[in-house]
Amino acid sequence: xxxxxxxxxxxxxxxxxxxxxxxxxxxxxxxxxxxxxxxxxxxxxxxxxxxxxxxxxxxxxxxxxxxxxxxxxxxxxxxxxxxxxxxxxxxxxxxxxxxxxxxxxxxxxxxxxxxxxxxxxxxxxxxxxxxxxxxxxxxxxxxxxxxxxxxxxxxxxxxxxxxxxxxxxxxxxxxxxxxxxxxxxxxxxxxxxxxxxxxxxxxxxxxxxxxxxxxxxxxxxxxxxxxxxxxxxxxxxxxxxxxxxxxxxxxxxxxxxxxxxxxxxxxxxxxxxxxxxxxxxxxxxxxxxxxxxxxxxxxxxxxxxxxxxxxxxxxxxxxxxxxxxxxx
Numbered sequence: 001x002x003x004x005x006x007x008x009x010x011x012x013x014x015x016x017x018x019x020x021x022x023x024x025x026x027x028x029x030x031x032x033x034x035x036x037x038x039x040x041x042x043x044x045x046x047x048x049x050x051x052x053x054x055x056x057x058x059x060x061x062x063x064x065x066x067x068x069x070x071x072x073x074x075x076x077x078x079x080x081x082x083x084x085x086x087x088x089x090x091x092x093x094x095x096x097x098x099x100x101x102x103x104x105x106x107x108x109x110x111x112x113x114x115x116x117x118x119x120x121x122x123x124x125x126x127x128x129x130x131x132x133x134x135x136x137x138x139x140x141x142x143x144x145x146x147x148x149x150x151x152x153x154x155x156x157x158x159x160x161x162x163x164x165x166x167x168x169x170x171x172x173x174x175x176x177x178x179x180x181x182x183x184x185x186x187x188x189x190x191x192x193x194x195x196x197x198x199x200x201x202x203x204x205x206x207x208x209x210x211x212x213x214x215x216x217x218x219x220x221x222x223x224x225x226x227x228x229x230x231x232x233x234x235x236x237x238x239x240x241x242x243x244x245x246x247x248x249x250x251x252x253x254x255x256x257x258x259x260x261x262x263x264x265x266x267x268x269x270x271x272x273x274x275x276x277x278x279x280x281x282x283x284x285x286x287x288x289x290x291x292x293x294x295x296x297x298x299x300x301x302x303x304x305x306x307x308x309x310x311x312x313x314x315x316x317x318x319x320x321x322x323x324x325x326x327x328x
C-alpha cells in the first residue's frame with residue numbers, strides 16, 4: 001500500500017471513530033399519548049400534571065424521553081385509527097388519556113403497555129381482569145366519578161328539594177360512560193321520586209341545543225355527566241346554566257372555580273399525575289400486570305356562593321356544613 005493511500009485510509013477511519021460511540025447510545029424512549037381533546041385544551045389541566053408525575057420517575061420530555069401526541073379534537077370516532085398510528089410508531093408505552101380513549105387503545109395492541117385514565121369501573125369496561133391484578137398489558141387510574149353520580153344527585157336534590165325533574169347530560173359519542181352513569185342513577189332516582197330525562201350532546205352546538213330543550217321542557221335542575229368533552233367546554237356549560245338559571249352540579253372542581261354552582265368528585269389533576277408516575281415506572285421496566293389500578297378515594301364537595309346569587313338562590317345551611325370548600 002502506497003503511503004498516500006495509507007494516510008487517506010487512516011484519515012477516513014479517524015473520521016469514523018467519533019460516530020461509533022454515538023451509534024452505541026440507546027435510543028430515546030417514546031411515549032404515545034392518545035387524547036380525546038386537543039393540545040390547547042389539555043395543556044393546563046392534564047398534560048402538566050401528567051408530565052409532573054413522569055418527571056418524578058426521572059423522565060423529562062425532549063431531554064430523555066419523546067412524547068408522540070395524537071388528538072381527536074372531541075371527534076371520538078377518530079380514536080381507533082389514532083391509536084393504531086401510535087402502535088405502528090412502536091411506542092414504549094401508550095397513554096390513554098380519558099375514558100373514550102381506553103377501549104380504542106386496548107383494541108389496537110395486546111403487546112405495548114397501556115396506562116389509562118377512566119371515570120368508570122375498568123373491570124366492567126373490560127379493560128382489566130381485576131383492580132389488584134390487572135393482567136394483560138393495561139393498568140392505570142380509575143377515579144371515582146360515575147360511581148358517585150347518585151351522591152351528586154342527592155346533593156343537587158337537597159339544593160332543590162321540590163324538584164321532580166332533574167336531567168343528566170351525557171355524551172352519546174361515549175356510550176360506555178353514558179350508560180354506566182345512567183345505570184348508577186337508577187336506584188337513586190326511584191328512591192327520591194324523581195324523573196331523570198337524559199339530554200345528549202357531543203359538541204358545542206349540541207350543548208346549546210340541550211339547554212334550549214331543558215328550558216322548553218321545564219326541567220328544574222341538571223347534573224353534568226362525566227365526559228372529557230364537558231371538561232373541554234367548562235366556560236360554555238357554566239355560562240348556559242347561569243343564563244338559564246338552571247341549578248347544576250358538576251363532576252369536577254374546575255367547573256365551580258369557573259363560576260359553576262357546585263361540584264362533587266375526584267381530582268382530575270391528581271389522576272393525571274398518577275398516570276405519569278405509572279408511565280415512568282413502566283419505561284423503567286415495571287409490568288402493567290404488576291401495577292394495581294389506582295382508585296383515588298378523595299372526593300371534594302365545593303360550593304360557589306357567587307354562582308348561587310347569580311341564579312337568585314341560596315345554599316341551605318346543611319349543604320354549607322357539608323362543603324369541603326366554599327368559593328366566595
